[in-house]
Amino acid sequence: MARAHRFLSRHARNRTSIATGAFVLLIVLYILWPSRDGRSFDFSTPVDSRPNYNKWPKERRAEAVKEAFVHAYSAYEEYAMPADELKPLRNTSIQNFNGWGVSMFDALDTLWFMDLKPEFERAISYISKAEFHRHQKYDVMFFETVIRYVGGLLAGYALSGREVLLSKADELAQKLLPVFGTATGMPAFAINPDT
Numbered sequence: 001m002a003r004a005h006r007f008l009s010r011h012a013r014n015r016t017s018i019a020t021g022a023f024v025l026l027i028v029l030y031i032l033w034p035s036r037d038g039r040s041f042d043f044s045t046p047v048d049s050r051p052n053y054n055k056w057p058k059e060r061r062a063e064a065v066k067e068a069f070v071h072a073y074s075a076y077e078e079y080a081m082p083a084d085e086l087k088p089l090r091n092t093s094i095q096n097f098n099g100w101g102v103s104m105f106d107a108l109d110t111l112w113f114m115d116l117k118p119e120f121e122r123a124i125s126y127i128s129k130a131e132f133h134r135h136q137k138y139d140v141m142f143f144e145t146v147i148r149y150v151g152g153l154l155a156g157y158a159l160s161g162r163e164v165l166l167s168k169a170d171e172l173a174q175k176l177l178p179v180f181g182t183a184t185g186m187p188a189f190a191i192n193p194d195t
Helices: 002-032 058-079 102-113 117-127 142-160 163-180
Strands: 085-087 092-094
Touching: 058 085, 058 102, 058 117, 085 102, 102 117, 102 142, 117 142, 117 163, 142 163
Parallel strands: none
Antiparallel strands: 085 092
16 A cells, blocks of 8 residues: 555656646746747846836926825815814715824824915814814724824924914823823823823
């Protein structure tokens, strides 16, 4: 029985080797065989399907980025504000980062850099009235809240000097401080800002 098994095992390995070799040969022939118009596969020039953005002057590229941002942020203002984020395929909103309007907070520095002052002022108007309470049944994720909300407020303040942004950053940071009240002193993953 063992002899028969060795014999079959050896033939199975041989068949696998033959099949692999045939497959490789077919691939090589496909690549090198001339097509109907007499050309074979051209290895001399690498195929690069990426668009060449360097053909645009820097000013045009900057304009294109600003146009894309204005398009996205305008849609947020129209269909989602003051919710957290826009669901662009349905033109609806979603509350997935505390329910305080994260897109506005996150965009403050970009609005300022792109000289979109009317949009910046509308965001400030909403942010100045924001109350940082627990949204629905979910606690506030500490890391996301710090980088997106507090970071957005501080960046907006650093650029514009608007005191309301610093005041709101301080208010929110005070609500987040209990997150460090763990046995190790390391921040918890999330916190209820209403406690």
